[in-house]
Amino acid sequence: MIFTQTLPRVQHHWRRPCEGLARWRLPTAAKRGPERFRRCLKVSGQMSIRRSARIRLCHSATYLKCRIAYSVLVLHDVVGTCLAEHLAGTPVRETVHLAWRRLSSMRNLLLIAAAMLTAACSGEAEQRPDRSxxxxxxxxxxxPDETVVEAIGTARAARSAQIYPEVSGQVVAVRFRQGGFVKAGQVLVELDSRRERLALRLAEVRVREAEQLLARYRRIEDTGALSESQIEAGETALAAARIERDQAAVALAERTIRAPFAGNVGLAEVDVGDRVTPETLIAQLDQRARLFVDFNAPEAVFRRLRPGETVEVVAFSDPGQAISGRIEAIDSSVEQEQRSFRARTVIDNTGDRLRPGMSFSVRFVDSGxxxxxxxxxxxxxxxxxxxxxxxxxxxxxxxxxxxxxxxxxxxxxxxxxxxxxxxxxxxxxxxxxxxxxxxxxxxxxxxxxxxxxxxx
CATH class of the missing domain: 2.40.420.20 (conserved putative lor/sdh protein from methanococcus maripaludis s2 fold)
Known part of the structure; x- marks a missing residue:
């Protein structure tokens, strides 16, 4: 069936007549040359080569395939003959010489067959029409080629302050609602101020006393009973008394802790009766109508990320809501370790849905x-x-x-x-x-x- 497989391109209506011919007569026809091979095909198929233009180019290739198959059979026959001669007692040298003579002619045929097969295939490829x-x-x-920069930022309030007392003392009243809104100057916490109030009253008494003394000096100044130095001493005593009164008033005011600006106050860190010092945190005060989102951007976009540019900010707590932010400021230097710089964008928080400290995804698109x-x-x-x-x-x-x-x-x-x-x-x-x-x-x-x- 080796030779039957070499004729797949021949028409199916004369494949069966060629099967017997390929099995018995094709080896002999291939050995005698292409012309004899073509005549065998013509006689077996009962058709002319001119009638089948589609297989003209494959005749040479089919012939070469049969020729190569015949050479393989010859090689198998040579090996079998040599083995039989050797088993029959023929010397090894004569057996090898016999095999070499029979194989030398087949080797040249194989080289010629390979060259003709390559030429036939290339000719067939060259004659193939260029179909559309x-x-x-x-x-x-x-x-535009866009460069997308994504970073993680942290929000902070536009104005934020941690409230600490100026002096030590005991808390007597907490005047704010935790988490509520306070106005600028509103009282937050009061400390015990009994001594400071007494000191202020004493200072006010001394001021009145100094004013009365100086007034008497002024009335008798024209009589010549007092020297100029005595009058100046009275004026100095009055000024000192007034300064002491102001100091007492400041000390009393420090016992009352007020909001430095309007905003939302956090949780109270102290209760009534607590003893506080200047290192004791009272509460956190934030002005969060606007939020600043600080993020680190790579050094590669330092020249393109400028104040006024628009970025997209998305809170991790609400990923479905994108917020348009504006670059507020750029840091003046680049961090050497991370090769990035710090940028600050401002976003609107009118609805008070966001809080300082939240994490945000910042996305910047640079159109190139x-x-x-x-x-x-x-x-x-x-x-x-x-x-x-x-x-x-x-x-x-x-x-x-x-x-x-x-x-x-x-x-x-x-x-x-x-x-x-x-x-x-x-x-x-x-x-x-x-x-x-x-x-x-x-x-x-x-x-x-x-x-x-x-x-x-």
């Missing part, structure tokens, strides 16, 4: 140069890298490309493509370099028919 391929091509769209964008299916990969097929003068031309980024099913390319270039997007797998292509329109999407059954 139906493809779908689209014009190239140009989109415009690049050709094609569907990802249009890019083919080969030994030389990625490429696309452009249509020029009705033929497919391979254009090497480099993918710079991907966006929603499109590949942005760094390639030599004109503004009006046509790129094959469908049928690209069956196209080869220089092949004629036939452009067709892509099929329109079919509308889905939905059958709505009536309510039962």
């Amino acid at each position: 391929v139906t493809v779908v091509a689209e014009p190239v769209n140009y989109l 140069v415009s690049r050709p964008a094609v569907p990802e299916a249009a890019v083919v990969w080969g030994g030389e890298g990625s490429s696309v097929f452009a249509v020029r003068d009705g033929k497919a031309v391979r254009v090497p490309v480099t993918i710079t980024s991907r966006r929603e099913g499109l590949a942005l390319l760094d390639a030599d493509l004109g503004a009006e270039a046509l790129v094959i997007v469908e049928g690209v797998q069956k196209v080869r370099e220089g092949q004629t292509v036939k452009l067709v329109r892509p099929p329109a999407p079919r509308e889905a028919k939905v059958k709505v059954s009536g309510a039962q």
Whole structure:
């Protein structure tokens, strides 16, 4: 069946008559030459070679296949003969000499057969017609090459303060509601101020005494009973008394802790009766109508991320809500260890949904140069890298490309493509370099028919 397998391209209606011929007569015909082989095919199939133009080119290849198969049989016969001669007692030298003489002629035939087979196959490939391929091509769209920077930021209030007492003392009253809003100057905590009040009253008495003494000096100043130095001493005593009164008033005011600005106060860290010192935290006060989100950006975008640029901020607590933020400030230096710099963006918090300390995802999109964008299916990969097929003068031309980024099913390319270039997007797998292509329109999407059954 070896020779029967070499005739797959012969028409099926005369394959069976050739089977017996291939089994018994084809080896002899192949040995005597191509002409005898062709005559055997003609007689066995009862048809002329001119009638079957489709198998003219395959005759030589079929003949060579039979010739090679015959050489394999000869090699098998030589090995069997040599083994029989050796078992019969023939010397090894004579056996080897006999095998070499029989194989030398077959080796030359194999070389000639291989050369003729290559020539026949190449001739068949050269005579193959260049058939056009139906493809779908689209014009190239140009989109800006975007650089997306994503970072994690932390929010802080626009104004924030930790409230500490100025002096030590005992808490006698807490005047704010935890988590509530307070106005600027509103009392938060009161400390025990009995001694400070007494000191203020004493200072006020001394001021009145100094004022009365100086008034008497003024009345008798014209009589000459007092010297100029005595009058100046009275004026100095009055000024000192007034300073002591002011100091007592300041000491009394320090016993009352007030809000430095309007905002939302946090949880109270002290209760009535607690003994506090200047290191004791009273509460946290935040002004959170606006929030600052600080994040670290890579050094590569230092020149492009400028104050006033818009970024997208998304809170991890509400990932479905994107907030538009504006860059407020950029740090003046780059961190050497992380090779990043600190940026601050401001976001609106009118609804008071966000809180200081929250984590945010910050996304910055930098639009660069415009690049050709094609569907990802249009890019083919080969030994030389990625490429696309452009249509020029009705033929497919391979254009090497480099993918710079991907966006929603499109590949942005760094390639030599004109503004009006046509790129094959469908049928690209069956196209080869220089092949004629036939452009067709892509099929329109079919509308889905939905059958709505009536309510039962």
